[in-house]
Amino acid sequence: MCRVLEVSRSGYYAWLKRAPSERTKANAALLETIRAIHVESDGTYGAPRIHADLPSKGARASLNRVARVMRGAGIRGVSRRKWTKTTRRDRDARPAPDLLERDFTATGPDQVWVADITYIPTWSGFLYLAIVLDVWSRRIVGWAMETHLRAELVLKALDMAVWQRRPTGVIHHSDQGTQYTSVAFGRRCKALGVRPSMGSVGDAYDNAMAESFFATLECELIDRYRFRTRAEATMAVFGYIEGWYNPRRRHSALGYESPMSFERTHGLGALSVSEGLRAPLSPRSTTALAKTTREDAPGSTTAASPYPQVPPSSGLSTPGGSNTASGTAALHSPAP
Numbered sequence: 446m447c448r449v450l451e452v453s454r455s456g457y458y459a460w461l462k463r464a465p466s467e468r469t470k471a472n473a474a475l476l477e478t479i480r481a482i483h484v485e486s487d488g489t490y491g492a493p494r495i496h497a498d499l500p501s502k503g504a505r506a507s508l509n510r511v512a513r514v515m516r517g518a519g520i521r522g523v524s525r526r527k528w529t530k531t532t533r534r535d536r537d538a539r540p541a542p543d544l545l546e547r548d549f550t551a552t553g554p555d556q557v558w559v560a561d562i563t564y565i566p567t568w569s570g571f572l573y574l575a576i577v578l579d580v581w582s583r584r585i586v587g588w589a590m591e592t593h594l595r596a597e598l599v600l601k602a603l604d605m606a607v608w609q610r611r612p613t614g615v616i617h618h619s620d621q622g623t624q625y626t627s628v629a630f631g632r633r634c635k636a637l638g639v640r641p642s643m644g645s646v647g648d649a650y651d652n653a654m655a656e657s658f659f660a661t662l663e664c665e666l667i668d669r670y671r672f673r674t675r676a677e678a679t680m681a682v683f684g685y686i687e688g689w690y691n692p693r694r695r696h697s698a699l700g701y702e703s704p705m706s707f708e709r710t711h712g713l714g715a716l717s718v719s720e721g722l723r724a725p726l727s728p729r730s731t732t733a734l735a736k737t738t739r740e741d742a743p744g745s746t747t748a749a750s751p752y753p754q755v756p757p758s759s760g761l762s763t764p765g766g767s768n769t770a771s772g773t774a775a776l777h778s779p780a781p
Contacts, residue, residue, distance in 0.1 A: 476514050478504045483520055486694075489665040491515075491522030497701030523664050541631075544642035545618050549654045551581040554713050555612035558586065560602065560619040561655035562594065563663070565682065567672040574682060575599045575624075577606040577617070578658055582713070583696050584704035585658070585686050586610050590679050596627040603630075607637050618642040620652050661690075 447454050465473075482498045483490055490498070492512040499505055506514075515521065551557045557580040565572040575598045577587035587606025591598045603617065617639045619625040625643060634641045644651025666685050672678040695701040702710065 472514055475504060475506055475510070476518055478502050479511065479515060479518075479520060487665070487669075489523050490695075493697065494522075494695045494701065497695050523669065541626075541641035541643045543618075543644055543651065544616050544640065545644075545651075547644075547651060547653070549580055551579075554579060554581050554708065555586075555610050555615050556581060557616045557618065558606065558612075559652060559655040560599065560617060560625070561652055561659065562598065562622065562624065563659045565590075565667055565672070565678050567675050567678045569674050572675045572678050573598060574662075575602040576655065576658065576686075577602050578655055579610075579704075580654060582704045582708045582711075583654075583658075583699060584691050584708065588682075588686060590682065592675060594624065596624045596629045599624040599630060600633055603633060603637070603639070607639070612639070614638060614640060616640045616642050618644070618652065619655075620644055 447457050450457075478499065479495055482495045482502065486494070492508060492515055495515070496506070496508045496511045499511070545557065549557070549559070558577050559580060560575065560577045562573055562575045565574060570592065573591055573594055575589050575591075576585050578584070579586050586609055587602045587604070589598055589601035589605065591601075599619075606612075617634060619642070621643050624630060625641070631641065633639075662682075662685065666681060670681065672681065691703070692705045693703050695703055696707070699707045
């Protein structure tokens with residue numbers, strides 16, 4: 446072997462007995478920290494967010510170094526899926542004017558909200574999620590889940606947002622789906638002092654911020670787990686929003702702070718409605734996952750969500766009206 450590699454025998458044996466260099470030891474220690482952060486994020490964080498999280502663990506390294514160490518260890522974040530259309534327009538309804546014109550900026554909380562709807566597949570059928578997101582802090586201030594796409598779904602999400610935040614003259618921006626152009630939604634906005642705004646038809650960029658949140662949710666949770674029942678999906682989404690996304694997930698547009706941390710940093714100390722009900726914040730602290738990879742969905746698992754769940758004793762009903770205390774998430778077997 447030494448002859449083939451054109452090295453001396455003495456040099457080879459010296460290399461074999463040589464202790465690891467300081468750089469190698471430092472990279473090994475950094476890798477352990479990276480693995481811990483990656484596990485805490487349930488495998489969703491890539492190099493930028495792990496790099497931003499290192500100081501909280503007492504470690505520092507350049508972004509390029511973090512990326513290089515992750516690449517060498519085969520560690521990576523998750524990527525996003527393709528879109529599915531959930532918006533249906535009522536051609537006879539008169540939409541609200543577009544008050545934003547793609548200007549998704551705000552100088553303070555509760556000036557501009559964006560809203561949208563997505564679907565969550567379960568073995569029992571689809572579940573629909575409506576959210577209201579504050580543009581300033583990227584925090585989900587209202588959300589609701591139902592088994593239908595009627596106007597009640599978006600009304601519950603709006604009611605939760607208003608109940609939590611008590612805004613004055615906030616702009617509520619959405620697409621022109623039938624739920625948002627309905628008479629019931631218009632009346633509710635007027636009664637609550639909310640100013641409705643709607644983007645153009647068939648243009649995702651007119652509601653890009655809400656679409657971006659759904660892309661993150663789908664990438665980090667929905668695409669990676671399979672739910673047998675709607676109750677399990679409801680608990681998983683609750684845990685993701687209130688136990689991970691709002692309080693802990695680092696957002697690139699916020700200087701890699703979480704939405705709640707950003708609000709506290711800028712003097713807004715109000716807590717969410719479920720602040721006192723969350724389980725410990727580590728996504729893996731509430732459940733030991735028995736992950737079973739599906740042959741028809743590489744990389745996905747039919748396991749309970751790793752995010753904090755609603756404590757069974759809380760009796761909390763989600764904004765969508767389903768009582769999530771009626772059962773707890775169980776580990777699943779693979780889909781047939």
